[in-house]
Amino acid sequence: MFYFLRGSRGFFLCSLLFALLSTVSDLAGPRIIGLAVDKTIPYFDGAVYVALIAVAGAVARYLFRLMNAKGAETFVKRMRDRLFDHIEHLPFSWFMENRTGDIIQRCTSDVETVKRFVAEQFTMLVRIVALLVMALYFMWTLNARLMIVATAFLPVIIAYSAVFHGKISETFLRADEEEGTLSTIAQENLTGVRVVRAFGRERYERERFEKQNDIYTAAYNRLNLLVTGFWTAGEFVSGIQVLTVLATGAVFTVRGNMSAGDYIAFVAYNAMLVWPVRTLGRVISEMSKAGVSIERIRQIMDAQREQAETGKARPSMEDDIVFDHVTFSYAPGTPKILDDVSFTIPRGKTVGILGATGSGKSTLTYLLDRLYDLEEGQGEIRIGQTALRDTDLHYLRENIGMVLQEPFLFSRSLADNISISDKEASMKQIRTAAKIASLDEAVRGFAKGYETKVGERGVTLSGGQKQRAAIAQMVLRGTPVMIFDDSLSAVDAETDAKIRAQLKENTNGATVIIISHRITTLMHADNILVLQKGKIAEEGTHEVLVHQDGLYKRICEIQGVA
Ligand SMILES: Nc1ncnc2c1ncn2[C@@H]1O[C@H](COP(=O)(O)OP(=O)(O)O)[C@@H](O)[C@H]1O
Numbered sequence: 001m002f003y004f005l006r007g008s009r010g011f012f013l014c015s016l017l018f019a020l021l022s023t024v025s026d027l028a029g030p031r032i033i034g035l036a037v038d039k040t041i042p043y044f045d046g047a048v049y050v051a052l053i054a055v056a057g058a059v060a061r062y063l064f065r066l067m068n069a070k071g072a073e074t075f076v077k078r079m080r081d082r083l084f085d086h087i088e089h090l091p092f093s094w095f096m097e098n099r100t101g102d103i104i105q106r107c108t109s110d111v112e113t114v115k116r117f118v119a120e121q122f123t124m125l126v127r128i129v130a131l132l133v134m135a136l137y138f139m140w141t142l143n144a145r146l147m148i149v150a151t152a153f154l155p156v157i158i159a160y161s162a163v164f165h166g167k168i169s170e171t172f173l174r175a176d177e178e179e180g181t182l183s184t185i186a187q188e189n190l191t192g193v194r195v196v197r198a199f200g201r202e203r204y205e206r207e208r209f210e211k212q213n214d215i216y217t218a219a220y221n222r223l224n225l226l227v228t229g230f231w232t233a234g235e236f237v238s239g240i241q242v243l244t245v246l247a248t249g250a251v252f253t254v255r256g257n258m259s260a261g262d263y264i265a266f267v268a269y270n271a272m273l274v275w276p277v278r279t280l281g282r283v284i285s286e287m288s289k290a291g292v293s294i295e296r297i298r299q300i301m302d303a304q305r306e307q308a309e310t311g312k313a314r315p316s317m318e319d320d321i322v323f324d325h326v327t328f329s330y331a332p333g334t335p336k337i338l339d340d341v342s343f344t345i346p347r348g349k350t351v352g353i354l355g356a357t358g359s360g361k362s363t364l365t366y367l368l369d370r371l372y373d374l375e376e377g378q379g380e381i382r383i384g385q386t387a388l389r390d391t392d393l394h395y396l397r398e399n400i401g402m403v404l405q406e407p408f409l410f411s412r413s414l415a416d417n418i419s420i421s422d423k424e425a426s427m428k429q430i431r432t433a434a435k436i437a438s439l440d441e442a443v444r445g446f447a448k449g450y451e452t453k454v455g456e457r458g459v460t461l462s463g464g465q466k467q468r469a470a471i472a473q474m475v476l477r478g479t480p481v482m483i484f485d486d487s488l489s490a491v492d493a494e495t496d497a498k499i500r501a502q503l504k505e506n507t508n509g510a511t512v513i514i515i516s517h518r519i520t521t522l523m524h525a526d527n528i529l530v531l532q533k534g535k536i537a538e539e540g541t542h543e544v545l546v547h548q549d550g551l552y553k554r555i556c557e558i559q560g561v562a
């Protein structure tokens with residue numbers, strides 16, 4: 001909370017100050033009225049003082065609300081900014097372990113809960129405490145015995161508030177988690193709408209959503225039941241307290257132990273006491289919720305950022321890439337995805353990697369991009385003489401271009417998407433890159449050309465067009481290392497050949513890794529690795545491998561390549 005409060009503390013301090021001023025003016029009124037009733041001061045003077053104090057109180061309240069609202073907005077803005085920034089820097093594996101919908105729920109719903117507490121309840125809490133202390137003091141000076149009667153109820157209220165506080169936290173945590181699951185279902189259905197439609201799963205998904213919604217609603221109903229019970233009990237106790245004070249005070253006054261003016265002032269102060277005690281219940285229940293939300297946000301903020309400080313080496317990327325006895329599994333105790341893999345990609349050469357799905361091809365590229373780091377004893381990857389884990393993370397990724405099988409395009413213009421890594425790129429450069437990726441022709445068919453927004457009504461790109469846009473992205477970057485991870489899978493064989501020929505012409509000097517299950521895509525590579533269950537089963541050029549009696553030859557036969 002203190003971390004997020006940076007920048008808004010000034011507003012909150014001002015708002016607290018004005019809150020205290022307004023409380024003081026609230027408290028002054030009854031005292032003056034009491035004095036006027038007892039004729040200690042003239043009626044007229046009393047009326048003027050009360051009016052002046054009321055105006056001052058109104059101004060203070062206005063400024064209090066203004067400062068409070070400003071503080072809350074500043075606070076919540078910082079919270080969102082910090083959260084987004086932090087999430088942007090979390091390691092890839094964190095995103096694999098956490099559900100998108102749940103993350104979004106924490107960044108929206110939980111942030112909102114904390115904001116509500118800070119905006120409405122936090123200063124209220126301070127005002128309540130101030131009001132309690134001051135009202136009790138005035139009551140003490142008016143009549144100490146009656147004050148003891150009035151406060152006899154406080155311990156009861158505090159005790160049951162404490163009990164409810166724990167229960168409400170617990171129930172709200174459950175409700176909040178259920179909301180996270182609900183968000184995940186909704187988010188996955190939006191993202192995966194094509195799968196849902198293709199498999200006719202609408203009804204199943206709707207039922208799944210409704211079931212989760214039932215669970216979520218039930219959890220919230222339980223929470224409401226608790227909160228309502230809590231408030232009602234509080235009001236009941238307050239009611240009894242007021243009655244007791246009224247009756248006892250009346251007896252005191254009739255017996256002459258207390259003046260009429262003091263009685264009126266005392267009852268007014270007591271009424272002020274009732275409000276904070278009742279509101280305290282609301283504040284405590286809100287505080288319980290805010291505590292849960294802050295904890296869920298803290299879990300994100302506590303997640304370790306990607307370690308950018310591991311190394312600062314910036315080796316020339318125009319150097320050999322060496323995998324040296326690499327053994328890797330995603331988590332301790334899980335099966336080895338790569339098992340003692342060793343190979344070298346000489347600088348400027350092209351290597352092809354062939355293997356069945358799940359054989360660990362993409363994992364190789366994750367390791368090279370340092371989305372996962374090799375631990376002690378898992379072997380080493382080197383660029384020239386430099387161990388990969390000593391390299392500067394940002395520098396490394398800047399120099400490795402990667403085209404994925406399922407590229408992701410932002411809902412911006414095509415030109416913006418292609419020039420995503422180089423905002424300075426001219427239209428001419430963008431078009432040249434698109435030409436090399438065989439995308440230019442298709443784009444010229446669009447009414448708005450390169451200004452077409454991806455995903456805009458009526459224009460969605462085909463899988464192959466998206467892949468080609470991703471290739472254009474990489475061509476524009478002109479990185480010294482280029483990886484094509486199954487990235488020509490969605491284009492026809494002819495376009496595939498055309499793109500490769502154009503790439504070869506325009507990317508001389510680059511080290512290229514081509515991953516594919518299509519022999520024709522990688523048969524011209526300088527070296528071909530055949531990956532089988534995490535091990536390198538065969539290695540060599542097409543000419544060598546095609547004459548060996550192994551997996552490569554069998555796949556050639558299946559695909560009709562001589
Ligand atoms: N992020 C991940 N966490 C855990 N296991 C993964 C992850 N990514 C891939 N795997 C597992 O690693 C194996 C190899 O996957 P991958 O390298 O993507 O294979 P390929 O690209 O050859 O199809 C698969 O069995 C897959 O289930």
Ligand SMILES: [Mg+2]
Pocket residue numbers: 361362363485486
């Ligand atoms: Mg893969």
